[in-house]
Amino acid sequence: MDAPNPSETRAPLADIRVCDVTQNLAGPFCAQILADLGATVIKVEPPGGDLGRLWGPPFWGEDSTLFLSANRGKRSIILDLKQDAGMEVLRRIATSCDVFVQASRPAAARRLGIDAGSVQAWRDDIVHMSLSAYGQDGPMSDQPGYDPLMQAYAGIISVTGEPEGAPTRVGGSVVDFGTGMWAALSILAALRERDRSGVGAALEASLMDTSLAWVSYHMMGYMATGRVPGPMGSSLGAIAPYRAFRTSDGYVMIAAGNDAIFRRLCAALELPELAEDPRFASNPERVAHRADLDPLVEEATGRLTTEELLCRTKEHSIPASAIQSIDQVVGDPQVEAAGMFPPVAHPSVDGYRDVSLPLRMDGARPRAERVPPARGEHSVEILEELGLESDEIEALLETGAVTQGD
Numbered sequence: 001m002d003a004p005n006p007s008e009t010r011a012p013l014a015d016i017r018v019c020d021v022t023q024n025l026a027g028p029f030c031a032q033i034l035a036d037l038g039a040t041v042i043k044v045e046p047p048g049g050d051l052g053r054l055w056g057p058p059f060w061g062e063d064s065t066l067f068l069s070a071n072r073g074k075r076s077i078i079l080d081l082k083q084d085a086g087m088e089v090l091r092r093i094a095t096s097c098d099v100f101v102q103a104s105r106p107a108a109a110r111r112l113g114i115d116a117g118s119v120q121a122w123r124d125d126i127v128h129m130s131l132s133a134y135g136q137d138g139p140m141s142d143q144p145g146y147d148p149l150m151q152a153y154a155g156i157i158s159v160t161g162e163p164e165g166a167p168t169r170v171g172g173s174v175v176d177f178g179t180g181m182w183a184a185l186s187i188l189a190a191l192r193e194r195d196r197s198g199v200g201a202a203l204e205a206s207l208m209d210t211s212l213a214w215v216s217y218h219m220m221g222y223m224a225t226g227r228v229p230g231p232m233g234s235s236l237g238a239i240a241p242y243r244a245f246r247t248s249d250g251y252v253m254i255a256a257g258n259d260a261i262f263r264r265l266c267a268a269l270e271l272p273e274l275a276e277d278p279r280f281a282s283n284p285e286r287v288a289h290r291a292d293l294d295p296l297v298e299e300a301t302g303r304l305t306t307e308e309l310l311c312r313t314k315e316h317s318i319p320a321s322a323i324q325s326i327d328q329v330v331g332d333p334q335v336e337a338a339g340m341f342p343p344v345a346h347p348s349v350d351g352y353r354d355v356s357l358p359l360r361m362d363g364a365r366p367r368a369e370r371v372p373p374a375r376g377e378h379s380v381e382i383l384e385e386l387g388l389e390s391d392e393i394e395a396l397l398e399t400g401a402v403t404q405g406d
Helices: 026-036 084-095 106-112 116-122 147-153 174-197 207-214 216-225 259-268 272-276 283-288 290-301 306-315 326-330 333-338 379-385 390-399
Strands: 017-021 040-045 074-079 099-102 127-132 201-206 242-246 251-255 320-322
Touching: 017 026, 017 084, 026 040, 026 074, 026 099, 026 127, 026 174, 040 084, 074 084, 074 379, 084 116, 084 390, 099 174, 106 127, 116 127, 116 201, 127 174, 147 174, 147 207, 174 201, 174 207, 201 207, 207 216, 242 290, 251 290, 251 306, 259 272, 259 283, 259 306, 272 290, 283 290, 306 320, 379 390
Parallel strands: 017 040, 017 099, 040 074, 099 127, 127 201
Antiparallel strands: 242 251, 251 320
């Protein structure tokens, strides 16, 4: 059997069409995953375009890098869904699609007519995904939500940062991107079920649910013990030593995840007495005596440069890493070998690169060929594809129910 050719990407969703009626990050990222897997994705934007386009600086070309990170592989049409003609175009798009993704608040979705019941009345076997902040039910179901709000609400911020420090959000939009991941996963499962049964699905994903899942072991720890966890900086409450330790010129993250690694760490730092100390004989003991252990380890790491410490941890097979800045990561040889930041031909941006889908299929990273679209770039093309005549298209453009690109 021939070895896979990494240059040839797989498109398992090549026969799937997606109507993406979302803005900001979570919904667009969900649809981008589907696009990378080969789906044809039509991005329906409101007049003026996706608000995420303006979330900057930084901008690259005309759009914010936040927008660019979640909208690869799509075609864009601008519709005014407050006009009946705009809703009729949306209906025609939806009935041509297998998947419909929307991220309006539940009451707004029902009012607009893009909730699951309304869209499935247009096409009964469609897979409908509703993304929201707090879910479809409960007293807060119609409250708005953004990534840092959900990190605060679900307790993520309460266990992030340094003890006694100011509240600190996780540096990446883990709630938005995580919700997009879960949404895409459930859509794939629903499409598989539709292949088997011919029946569509009404799916839900929420920022709150994703946030709770990210701190699941903290939640379970509290339910088991009644103890409320707090921020521990770079440490993990259940393992020790497991944190960033100071060197003479920086910090190194060390993860001594089991007893054997701890003993190797003691050897690397020339601290044989710690390996024999009954206070540190097992991970539960080390966690109980963390306040005694960590200063002893850091006293030893502080006598070494970052490079010296990393050489020792590598020699003794100890999981460790320098804390790299973003510019260091972009230029890192391991990251380069992974091919996560490929150069991409862009019609208006020289040197354009983006971040690939973090998986491989038969040795290749699946990815959409299109760069993120300009506002309404494909409005007329999509209308023609739907079978509208030139006079119908002209009428829609004149009324503003449909808008062309800039």
